Amino acid sequence: MTDFLPLEHLVAACHWIGGKGWAPATxxxxxxxQDAEYxxxxxxxxxxxxxxxxxxIQVEIANNAVPSGxxxxxxxxxxTLIYRLFPQAGAVLHTHTVNSTVLSRVEQGDALRLSGYEMQKTLAGQQTHLNTIAIPLFDNDQDIDALAQRIAxxxxxxxxxxxxxxxxxxxxCWGKDVNEARRHLEGLEFLFECELQRRLLEAK
Ligand SMILES: CSC[C@@H](O)[C@@H](O)C(=O)COP(=O)(O)O
Ligand SMILES: [Zn+2]
Incomplete structure (x- = not known):
């Protein structure tokens, strides 16, 4: 792979995610x-x-084709769905954390709603804890094409x-570049941790 600075940033982000324990096992x-197409x-x-x-590995955004095989x-x-939906999206990070795994099972609705947290402002465009942020929640599926169609x-x-x-x-989660995707990941993870603890304490 020739020099491509965003890839260096992504590799660093992967190591950071690994260090946090947010991508256990595989x-x-x-x-x-890379550009509009790949x-x-x-x-x-x-x-x-x-x-x-x-x-x-290089993948074609339009059709998931992999030139290298x-x-x-x-x-x-x-x-690729995210890159097609959002031309401004520059990086996508998918993690398996305990907080997101547990909260997404405990929450029965179609979204995890977050409000009242100062750290909501880690998300692009958010300027107050008074907003309610709805993170959509989809049932898991081993058929990724079907899942992508549901999300689309x-x-x-x-x-x-x-x-x-x-x-x-x-x-x-995603962002306009690796740095923003990292900030969204870290911000959301913090919010999930808070929300899980709040629900646990308030259930008593
Ligand atoms: C450890 S099984 C997890 C996989 O099924 C999948 O959810 C995942 O996140 C990693 O899959 P991968 O094909 O390595 O990108
Ligand atoms: Zn996964």
Whole structure:
């Protein structure tokens, strides 16, 4: 892979995610947009905390085609969907954290609603804790094409910003570049931790 600074940033983000324990075993996948047509996606089945630039595989955003014939993430279809839906999206991070896995199972509704937290302002455009942020929650599916179609149908009618949760699975979030995607991931994870603890304490 020739020099491409955003890929260096993504590799650093993967190591950071690994250090946080947010991509245990081979969970999680990460990508960065190259241009309007292509993105670079993590190879399937690897420990994402120790990826190098050679572990990223070029994928065509329009149709998930892989010119190299290598095997990118099993969840490639969710990354390319985000790049198709949002031309401004520059990077996508998918993690398997305990907080997102547990909260997405406890919450029975179609979104995790967050309000009253100062840290909501880590999300682009948010300027007050008084807003309610709805992170959509989709039932998990091993059929990624079907899941991507469900998410696309949702996004056709409802604004989709920052990220979404897959029930019992994890968080997929994005940003205009790797730095913003990292900030969204860290901010959302903090909010999930707070929300889980709040629910636990208030249940007593
Ligand atoms: C550890 S199983 C997790 C996978 O099924 C999947 O959800 C995942 O996040 C990683 O898949 P991958 O194909 O390595 O990108
Ligand atoms: Zn996953």
């Amino acid at each position: 969970g999680g996948n990460m990508s960065v947009r 993105c670079l996606l993590s190879a399937s089945g690897k420990d994402k905390g120790s990826l190098t630039r050679d572990d990223f 290598r095997t990118p993430s099993a969840e490639t279809g969710l990354h 149908a949702f996004a056709a009618n409802t604004p989709l910003q920052y990220g979404f949760l897959l029930r019992g699975h994890g968080l997929t």
